[in-house]
Amino acid sequence: MPEAMVQLKGIHKRFGSLEVLKGVDLEVDKGEVVCILGPSGSGKSTLLRCVNLLAPPEEGEIFLEGEDICKGPGSGTGEQSWNLDYVRQRVGMVFQQFNLFPHKTALENVTMAPEKVLGRSKQEARAKGTALLERVGLADKLNQYPERLSGGQQQRVAIARALAMEPHVMLFDEVTSALDPELVKEVLDTMRELAEEGMTMLVVTHEMGFAKEVGDQVVFMDGGVIVEQGAPEQVLDHPREERTQRFLGLVLER
């Protein structure tokens, strides 16, 4: 049995009186790609933010490579501790709105964290950053500022930026939702390559084609719980649950 990269047990997350996650269990094996689907407000994005403790859960356990990351100094307070920063260095995240640093060039976006967090030399960080940007097809955009890049290019810079920290897991939060349709493919292609190289990925997405083709597991969430999960063909083509059927019906109608 392959080692579980991420293991979530009984995750509850509340924002004030609103309970966004109501007991979620999920296991992601090493090298596995898990696609998370669901209507807006179902808790998908919050679930991702739990994994890197951007939104630490109030209840439940999170194991990252076998280590319980909710324990230890500072856990549960939602604030700084060696634990949080250490966790986030192993978990990369890419956001719907890219969130590139607008005052930095593409290359500087990629090199900042390795330099400031890992203490890499400028030279080393630049060499690695350049290689990463080449890998996502942006060798000619190293010194461009984000506002001079298309959405698809920005998102690929964001992927390279996350990869620069050599994460063991990557979280993708609706990374193509803010893109013009013709720019979606270049980002999905980059993600597909990453999956083929064996990266463990949790992908919140509305791209059914991607989920079916690249996903090893598809999870359907609604109302803060996992409604259905399984192989992509099973969940997407033969959903058992009525809620899943209804959601897929609405999405595929488009």
Add this chain to the structure above:
Amino acid sequence: MSEFFHQYFDFNYMGEHFWEVLEAFLQNLLIFAVVAVLALTWGLVLALLRQLPGRKFVPVRFLTIAYIDLFRAIPILIVILLISGGIPFLEFIPKDIRIPHWLGKPDPFWYGVAALMLVYGAFTAEVYRAGIEAVPGGQMEAARSLGMSHFAAMRHVIVPQAVTLIPAPMLNELISLLKDTTLVSVIAFSESVLISRELLAESFNSSALILTAFFFVVIILPMARVVDKMIARNQAKIARGSHIEVA
């Protein structure tokens, strides 16, 4: 009418005392320069303390907010009077600090600097805060998700963007700081208003005050125009709107 004119606009009188008043005005500029550096720094520290996250920093945030509120509320004149009237008598403070004569400047100069720094630190802290809060939340999230600490994220991601958003309001604060340097005249520091009043007392002519006002106008009008330009430029940027799809 001509009497009035002579009282305030006696150009001969202004000419006679031009250098004396100018030299005093340079003291205002000096106070301004020293306080500007100190207050811009102190204000940033306050703003950053106010943004510290989490429960364990509640006391720090509370004290910072209390400080900012208090010093924005108390009239600067009172702060100046309390400092110059109080600090010298706090005997547990070493004499060199209690009654400072650093860099050849008399103690009222430093009391004035301290008072203005304390007050303007509070005001600039609020300007910084507006800048910090105008940076989209996703920036902090992205920085933290890369394993950066709150402090590193502030330093490398948030503050560099925040300061580009606030030059216009900050310059407004500096304009009012420059004018408020005249308040130090109440503790007998020889700056331009004090000198002008002394001249008024000995000659019964107010023209030195007008001359002093003229100096302030000459320095501040260009600053005001720069503020206008900055605001216009910002508005143009906003009007251009979501210009992300350039490439």
